[in-house]
Amino acid sequence: MTTRRKFIKGAAVAAPAALATPALAQSTIIWRMQTYAGAALAAEVVVPAIETFNKIAGDRMQIELFFADQLVPTGELFQAMQRGTIDAVQSDDDSMASPTEVTVFGGYFPFGSRYSLDVPVLFNQYGLKEIWDDEYSKVGVKHISAGAWDPCHFATKDPINSLEDLKGKRVFTFPTAGRFLSQFGVVPVTLPWEDIEVAVQTGELDGIAWSGITEDYTVGWADVTDYFLTNNISGAWIGHFFANMERWNELPEDLQALLEVCMEQSHYYRQWWYWGGEANLRVNGTKMKLTSIPDEEWAQVENAAVKFWDEIAAESETKAKIVDIFRKYNADMQKAGRPYRYG
Template sequence: MTTRRKFIKTAGIGAVGAAAGTTLAAPAIAQSKIKWRLQTYAGPALAEHVIKPAVDSFNKIAGDEMEIELYTSDQLVPTGELFRAMQNGTIDAVQSDDDSMASPTEVTVFGGYFPFACRYSLDVPVLFNQYGLNEIWAEEYAKVGVKHISAGSWDPCHFATKDPINSLEDLKGKRIFTFPTAGRFLSQFGVVPVVLPWEDIEVALQTGELDGVAWSGITEDYTVGWADVTNYFLTNNISGAWIGHFFANMDRWNEVPEHLQELLKITFDSSHYYRQYWYWGGEANLRVNGTKMQLTSIPDAEWQQVEDAAVKFWDEIAAESEVKAKVVEIFRKYNADMAKAGRPYRYT
């Protein structure tokens, strides 16, 4: 017979054993925090507006699950090597245009400022979200192991120069820092495209290595300090909006849980929205109230030569491949629709 003492003793051992079993069982492994390194094309002053608010917002919401470490232009790798570094996993994500990061895709030539493809900043999200460019970019980048997350618009492309530009003749021989495709297009008007690290531009303007830049609108000229070392701003532009993107290494993207992928998209979209009004308002405000640069203009009739040359340039690009021809056709269709729509979409 089991005595009370034996029962209590046995029960006690069992209880201790059960407790020990609970205590000694392997604890659930806590998921380690995901960390991404993202490099932007922008220098520190510009990054404060074009990317940092979105990264700060993402990190705040993601909390202990994920963190983006932000690096500015050329901080980890030179801008021209951004694509390769992302593709091979040296960095996880990039904010840039296709053109300046030298991505090996059929759509690279359209990144940054493709001449006269866009007249206004709203053209960019409409082209990507309603006219089919998102699907083309996604497919082209998937081929090379990169996730195209989203596209957005930046500022228009104007000349900021040390000497005044009042005619096309004044462009001849000017050493200009600009994007590869923009430089290829502008060279027919005598512009000498110059490639330098972004952080070296201000000094190059001071030393005379550069005569000007065709990289941005007036908001950026003031923000990054170029308005302090140039004297004139040409109101004519070759594009109404820069086309830029967020990209990620495909493997790293696929490792991120779906809810964090969605959060990345939303916060990057908030960056696109912020830039939309920051640039749009800044361009007008600084033309009217800015004190550092004198505005100059090339007469519309003369500038028409540049617009006519852009049409031929589009034909030249379209002849290079089927994908490029498809993108050019979308630009043609979109601009034709806007012209038919009339004011305020296009002034005809």
Template sequence: MTTRRKFLTTAAAGAATVPLAAPAIAQSTIKWRMQTYAGSALAAHVAKPAIDKFNAIAGDRMQIDLYSADELVPTNELFRAMQRGTIDAVQSDDDSMASPTEVTVFGGYFPLTLRYSLDVPVLFNRYGLDEIWKEEYEKVGIRHVSAGAWDPCNFATREPVNSLKDLEGKRIFTFPTAGRFLAQFGVVPVTLPWEDIEVALQTGELDGVAWSGITEDYTVGWAEVTKYFVSNPISGAWIGHFFANMDRWNELPDDLKLLFEVCCEQSHYYRQHWYWGGEAYLRVHGDKLELTSIPDEEWAQVEDAAEKFWDEVASESDTKAKVVEIFKQYNADMRKAGKPYRYESA
């Protein structure tokens, strides 16, 4: 056998005539699996562009395999799968993936809290929600990477809705918290796998959806199987997030953590203009959904009920009370700031 001493002697003797090659360093590519709440047509906008950019920049150092809604696990099991490490990262709202945290109720569409999509990043980056979310998720072994806004939440229905009475008995696919709130107006919340919604609308198993704005209704095919779009928003923006298993996150080099954060922020920016422009354009130029609305004086009942709902949620824990207080302070600030932040007639 070649001893270490003999190897060094031989190498030194031959150094003058045979240059030593640089040592090969074995470096395995880091592989992550990430699942989004969105089906494939929607994921092409809300997730894929950012992950494609990440993979292109990270190269053979790291690659993320992206899966759409329910491909690996059902959406309501996303949190547990990520916590166990079955999935390394998730794009979702807290509510849909059933996070066991004090802030879960605020994920997705918290009723009538937000007017515009820009409200979300301001609340997280200037009013302290980011710190609260990070603390809550760290307790359960999850890294809260980033929060951003998606579209508003409106009803898209098979039959016209021109009053609150028209909502009574309607079987609506929506988020858990939104369903809990809307039940007082006779809405029957229904939970189904995302990919089953279009067929359920075709067969009449569902009367409508309160899951998105008009952009998604067109993008994912729901505009083909509903006829009406109700202009009154349950919320002005969906609050969604990027999350990662804490152990997987801590294993990453700092520059890859930073790259992932930057790509998440780019994703938030893309959605800001994609949704904002899409909501307006399709209301004006879309040819598949007829716009209806509930009169302002009736919708005021929903707005009043929302404030009572906030207080109900705030009474459940100190953390929830803290978040609700931030929402109230923020909305008070926006009203005092006046136009264009808030229009009294809106």
């Protein structure tokens, strides 16, 4: 395992993502961006957007894209961007250890959303964007945009048919999701992203609660896990694009606008790629057997999320404001009824 890990890491840092670039002029602005995603996943969630940006920007500006942990560990992404070691980042707040009031809400905030469309509505219509912009401006980072990824499900070696089956399971997950799930006996484990497949194979991990089924197939985790739990603790991962504030302010307005447009296109691409992929692989996938925890038992997890929200809200005024937004949004969706919420 150690040998394979060293090989994977060695191969990963050999070069940035292979993006086609034109002949560059001496005046070309060069940015380095690192994503939270490994190479296979990045090919879907960020490479197309950066390729498009580089093609349009031409010799005015080019972005060199690096995958998970290539330049710095994911947990150090924020610090590296703040210092200017990295110009831009694609990540959730939680994974990159953002020192802001919003960190706990990045990634998978338990039951904060049911569908991927909830995320852009929360940011653009319910006020989260303004809060994120303000929090990151305080620490010298530009929050460019937020978008939705996939829901959070368990992929495991052993079948999960009840909450009892979760007890003692060593699971790779996000910090906040792990904090929440630990009350049900889950043992959160933190490892470099590229190590996860090997860790499941060797028994270091019992499973993964880091994605939906689309990513399980895309990155190879479906090859080393046997079961997929259809219950999830969140309908969509909340991720973002960020930039060092000084680097951002140095850009001409049209390049800033181009970055924003390309990143919004990236968010849109994921809306249908994940939404269709999740359904398709549940129906047609052949690598993992689907299991479910009965609704009446899973309600214990949903009820625990309400208490978890209260716990987070008690930590600060800003967190309380954000929790209130999540509460209002979900109450509005429930009142709106079908197709926004069922039951």
